Amino acid sequence: xxxxxxxxxxxxxxxxxxxxxxxxxxxxxxxxxxxxxxxxxxxxxxxxxxxxxxxxxxxxxxxxxxxxxxxxxxxxxxxxxxxxxxxxxxxxxxxxxxxxxxxxxxxxxxxxxxxxxxxxxxxxxxxxxxxxxxxxxxxxxxxxxxxxxxxxxxxxxxxxxxxxxxxxxxxxxxxxxxxxxxxxxxxxxxxxxxxxxxxxxxxxxxxxxxxxxxxxxxxxxxxxxxxxxxxxxxxxxxxxxxxxxxxxxxxxxxxxxxxxxxxxxxxxxxxxxxxxxxxxxxxxxxxxxxxxxxxxxxxxxxxxxxxxxxxxxxxxxxxx
Amino acid sequence: xxxxxxxxxxxxxxxxxxxxxxxxxxxxxxxxxxxxxxxxxxxxxxxxxxxxxxxxxxxxxxxxxxxxxxxxxxxxxxxxxxxxxxxxxxxxxxxxxxxxxxxxxxxxxxxxxxxxxxxxxxxxxxxxxxxxxxxxxxxxxxxxxxxxxxxxxxxxxxxxxxxxxxxxxxxxxxxxxxxxxxxxxxxxxxxxxxxxxxxxxxxxxxxxxxxxxxxxxxxxxxxxxxxxxxxxxxxxxxxxxxxxxxxxxxxxxxxxxxxxxxxxxxxxxxxxxxxxxxxxxxxxxxxxxxxxxxxxxxxxxxxxxxxxxxxxxxxxxxxxxxxxxxxxxxxxx
Ligand SMILES: Cc1ncc(C[n+]2csc(CCOP(=O)(O)OP(=O)(O)O)c2C)c(N)n1
Ligand SMILES: [Mg+2]
Numbered sequence: 001x002x003x004x005x006x007x008x009x010x011x012x013x014x015x016x017x018x019x020x021x022x023x024x025x026x027x028x029x030x031x032x033x034x035x036x037x038x039x040x041x042x043x044x045x046x047x048x049x050x051x052x053x054x055x056x057x058x059x060x061x062x063x064x065x066x067x068x069x070x071x072x073x074x075x076x077x078x079x080x081x082x083x084x085x086x087x088x089x090x091x092x093x094x095x096x097x098x099x100x101x102x103x104x105x106x107x108x109x110x111x112x113x114x115x116x117x118x119x120x121x122x123x124x125x126x127x128x129x130x131x132x133x134x135x136x137x138x139x140x141x142x143x144x145x146x147x148x149x150x151x152x153x154x155x156x157x158x159x160x161x162x163x164x165x166x167x168x169x170x171x172x173x174x175x176x177x178x179x180x181x182x183x184x185x186x187x188x189x190x191x192x193x194x195x196x197x198x199x200x201x202x203x204x205x206x207x208x209x210x211x212x213x214x215x216x217x218x219x220x221x222x223x224x225x226x227x228x229x230x231x232x233x234x235x236x237x238x239x240x241x242x243x244x245x246x247x248x249x250x251x252x253x254x255x256x257x258x259x260x261x262x263x264x265x266x267x268x269x270x271x272x273x274x275x276x277x278x279x280x281x282x283x284x285x286x287x288x289x290x291x292x293x294x295x296x297x298x299x300x301x302x303x304x305x306x307x308x309x310x311x312x313x314x315x316x317x318x319x320x
Numbered sequence: 321x322x323x324x325x326x327x328x329x330x331x332x333x334x335x336x337x338x339x340x341x342x343x344x345x346x347x348x349x350x351x352x353x354x355x356x357x358x359x360x361x362x363x364x365x366x367x368x369x370x371x372x373x374x375x376x377x378x379x380x381x382x383x384x385x386x387x388x389x390x391x392x393x394x395x396x397x398x399x400x401x402x403x404x405x406x407x408x409x410x411x412x413x414x415x416x417x418x419x420x421x422x423x424x425x426x427x428x429x430x431x432x433x434x435x436x437x438x439x440x441x442x443x444x445x446x447x448x449x450x451x452x453x454x455x456x457x458x459x460x461x462x463x464x465x466x467x468x469x470x471x472x473x474x475x476x477x478x479x480x481x482x483x484x485x486x487x488x489x490x491x492x493x494x495x496x497x498x499x500x501x502x503x504x505x506x507x508x509x510x511x512x513x514x515x516x517x518x519x520x521x522x523x524x525x526x527x528x529x530x531x532x533x534x535x536x537x538x539x540x541x542x543x544x545x546x547x548x549x550x551x552x553x554x555x556x557x558x559x560x561x562x563x564x565x566x567x568x569x570x571x572x573x574x575x576x577x578x579x580x581x582x583x584x585x586x587x588x589x590x591x592x593x594x595x596x597x598x599x600x601x602x603x604x605x606x607x608x609x610x611x612x613x614x615x616x617x618x619x620x621x622x623x624x625x626x627x628x629x630x631x632x633x634x635x636x637x638x639x640x641x642x643x644x645x646x647x648x649x650x651x652x653x
Contacts, residue, residue, distance in 0.1 A: 029506065030505045030506055033577050054506055054510065054511060057442050057443065058476055088476070124362055125422075125423060126422075127439075295361065295410075295419075295421060295422055295423055296361070296421035296633050298632040298635050301635065302637075302638035
């Protein structure tokens with residue numbers, strides 16, 4: 001165990017996997033100088049520029065070439081910088097990477113990790129702030145991972161690199177400096193297993209990525225109002241841990257799903273629908289209004305799902 | 321590079337460019353000050369050292385011509401006629417910014433002066449520019465579209481697609497590759513194959529020229545000739561302007577990935593110094609040259625003070641201008 005940051009945890013995970021498997025390599029713009037946020041710092045010195053590879057500003061080629069390289073047996077870790085720029089390579093991800101195995105009758109696999117940092121971060125405005133995880137959850141063939149803690153960013157990235165399916169790996173930019181205890185060495189977090197970070201009998205709150213921390217704070221506040229909230233970090237949207245969520249809601253009878261992404265068509269809708277179908281429980285969602293993200297802090301904050309909004313939604317559901 | 325003969329320097333023209341470049345420099349310095357003062361909220365990409373491209377190219381456009389720019393677009397936008405105070409308000413996220421404080425540095429647009437937007441996505445403006453020129457052709461107007469992008473952008477697919485589109489449809493657009501040697505921390509040459517932007521453009525059939533992008537008169541002369549040919553119905557043209565980014569990629573990047581002596585050498589060739597030298601050589605008094613700098617700094621200092629005094633937009637701005645059909649707040653908290 002060591003106390004390290006969310007960013008450092010991912011850096012460790014990648015370095016360990018690259019040491020373990022010579023077929024793992026990373027490619028993206030500016031990686032030779034540590035990457036745009038510093039997630040790759042020091043790696044080119046250890047692994048060389050063939051395995052920590054720079055790239056032209058060619059998102060379609062970065063992703064598309066990685067599909068080819070993955071089909072030929074290597075394991076690319078593809079750096080897209082911001083999930084917003086990954087949109088320049090949606091064909092390569094959605095039509096090619098996600099479908100190659102199925103279309104070709106199982107003759108190939110596309111073992112790649114597509115890192116797409118998400119989220120609001122320091123007035124980054126409409127083209128550098130989006131949370132697009134639900135788009136990829138909709139696409140058969142893709143795994144979608146949204147780590148919320150340093151330990152998970154290590155254990156989930158390692159699992160993603162070892163996974164034979166293409167994994168859309170969405171780190172939250174606001175979490176880079178977050179520090180916590182992270183297990184040393186072989187720490188693997190399996191996909192589709194949620195983490196219950198707080199138990200409670202009155203309501204289940206499900207979230208993922210940075211929003212988990214907002215929900216955890218909301219649960220503290222709710223406790224002062226004698227409301228015991230169970231908080232679940234879903235970790236992966238596909239596969240998502242229905243068992244844990246349904247078991248929790250069958251105890252609490254109420255479910256709130258909170259996410260930073262736009263509420264309309266967000267992944268909260270899927271969780272709410274499944275829970276309502278199976279349990280007929282009281283469900284509610286909290287997501288952003290269907291508006292682009294603005295630059296001015298007042299405008300940016302207007303679409304943020306806050307702790308206060310979470311507390312209010314739960315109190316309304318519980319009736320106290 | 322094209323060596324433009326300088327028999328008679330048009331002093332008034334050079335003076336005007338010198339003033340424009342000083343205004344751009346002072347605006348960028350005000351933006352950096354704002355970053356230090358924490359009133360600039362998001363990332364900024366300064367164009368310090370690249371002012372001659374903005375002054376020369378945009379100076380060759382008519383006011384009703386159309387301009388598209390990049391994340392490093394403060395200079396282009398100011399040269400096109402946007403108000404410095406509105407730009408600083410935008411950088412500070414305030415009411416009265418060009419985009420009402422909703423866009424910030426990377427999304428500044430000013431449609432009143434024909435500035436169709438900076439862009440946060442590298443290369444995205446190239447195809448949009450082709451479309452803007454397509455509309456001009458459809459409407460039978462004699463405007464020209466000018467699309468400025470960086471050296472890194474030529475490795476994205478839209479570069480090929482946009483140039484081909486403009487050539488196939490014979491559109492009135494001047495593509496300008498503002499080559500500052502870098503794409504963020506990467507030396508662009510290390511990730512670009514072949515003979516560079518102009519060679520690629522020629523391969524698609526666009527007449528292309530290279531110019532010393534720190535020589536404002538050479539930039540303007542070359543751009544002017546190309547724009548005249550485009551306006552006369554000659555189809556798209558391509559200008560490759562070579563310059564150097566004197567700052568880091570963003571306002572906070574100290575650029576440790578390049579040697580200090582390289583930067584120092586390039587500083588000696590920066591465009592404002594060169595224009596000032598030419599003015600001096602042509603007999604313009606030192607005080608007059610200095611007056612441009614002083615005027616520019618005074619303008620930006622006043623704009624800065626006005627901008628920090630402006631209020632932030634209210635939260636309701638988050639729900640304005642989303643779309644006509646359907647309420648953005650529907651179904652949300
Ligand atoms: C499609 C896309 N990929 C990556 C980025 C991140 N990015 C922003 S600026 C930049 C470098 C651009 O280099 P260049 O085109 O030469 O313009 P310069 O910054 O030098 O003006 C990069 C990679 C982006 N904004 N858009
Ligand atoms: Mg550049």
